[in-house]
Amino acid sequence: MSGYTVKQIDEMASIHDGLVKLAAAELGVESFGMQVLDVPPGFEHYPEHDHSEDGQEEVYVILRGSADFEVDGEPVSVPTGGMIRITPESRRTLQPGSEGVRILALGCAPGGAYERPDDFQLAARS
Numbered sequence: 001m002s003g004y005t006v007k008q009i010d011e012m013a014s015i016h017d018g019l020v021k022l023a024a025a026e027l028g029v030e031s032f033g034m035q036v037l038d039v040p041p042g043f044e045h046y047p048e049h050d051h052s053e054d055g056q057e058e059v060y061v062i063l064r065g066s067a068d069f070e071v072d073g074e075p076v077s078v079p080t081g082g083m084i085r086i087t088p089e090s091r092r093t094l095q096p097g098s099e100g101v102r103i104l105a106l107g108c109a110p111g112g113a114y115e116r117p118d119d120f121q122l123a124a125r126s
Contacts, residue, residue, distance in 0.1 A: 066097035
């Protein structure tokens with residue numbers, strides 16, 4: 001058995017009609033959450049949410065395109081190659097830029113053990 005896993009993003013299992021690639025599950029990552037989000041231009045249904053209940057902080061890395069985030073009502077533009085960290089208590093949403101956006105989303109609760117939500121398990125594919 002080897003000590004690594006290699007996967008192509010576009011070949012990963014996904015949920016939500018392909019918008020969310022189950023990167024952590026595909027790679028066997030157990031210690032933090034990791035998804036790749038492919039949000040097309042004009043998409044207006046990214047849910048506003050926070051993680052105050054589970055204490056998870058998130059980092060979004062813009063791999064391609066750009067996104068306009070709203071964090072606690074404050075607009076924050078993040079271009080390709082940019083990163084944004086958002087605290088668990090902060091409400092966030094995003095709008096993709098004119099070319100859409102591909103985001104690597106990472107999350108975990110500081111000091112806590114990561115538990116992958118049921119809908120982010122490989123068996124949850126759709």
